[in-house]
Amino acid sequence: MSGAPRPPFPRGCGLLQRAWEKAYRDHRRKVQDARPLVDTCAPPTFPHLHLRLKRLKLEQERLSAIERDNRLLLERVARVMRTRGQTGSRAGPTRRRNRN
Incomplete structure (x- = not known):
């Protein structure tokens, strides 16, 4: 050589x-x-990083709390509509005395 x-x-x-x-x-x-040799493939993706079970659980709890509050509010509005907006006291309005 x-x-x-x-x-x-x-x-x-x-x-x-x-x-x-x-x-x-x-x-x-x-x-x-x-x-x-050039590696042109995408990096590996792991499903547990995209699924986010904790976030889904928190979102489900938040939505159930909103649904519960909405149901309670709807019941109150329905009660007011049934009783035609009457208050608990049957007595008429009373006048306050002016203290001078």
Whole structure:
């Protein structure tokens, strides 16, 4: 190999030099054959992060409280409509005395 750097082994050790040159040729071949690899897929999504069970539970409790309040309010309005808006006292309006 003309462009390859020389190994630090002495010339007399041909077996080691051939093994090193074979390993180096294999390495250079692998580097030349390497293809770029880019990961273009989306990151993994985990369903427990999107479901949010605690938030759903709190929303359900909030809606049930609103429904209960609406039902109570509707009952009060219906009671007022049935009794034609009468107050609990049957006595007529009383006048207050002016204290001078």
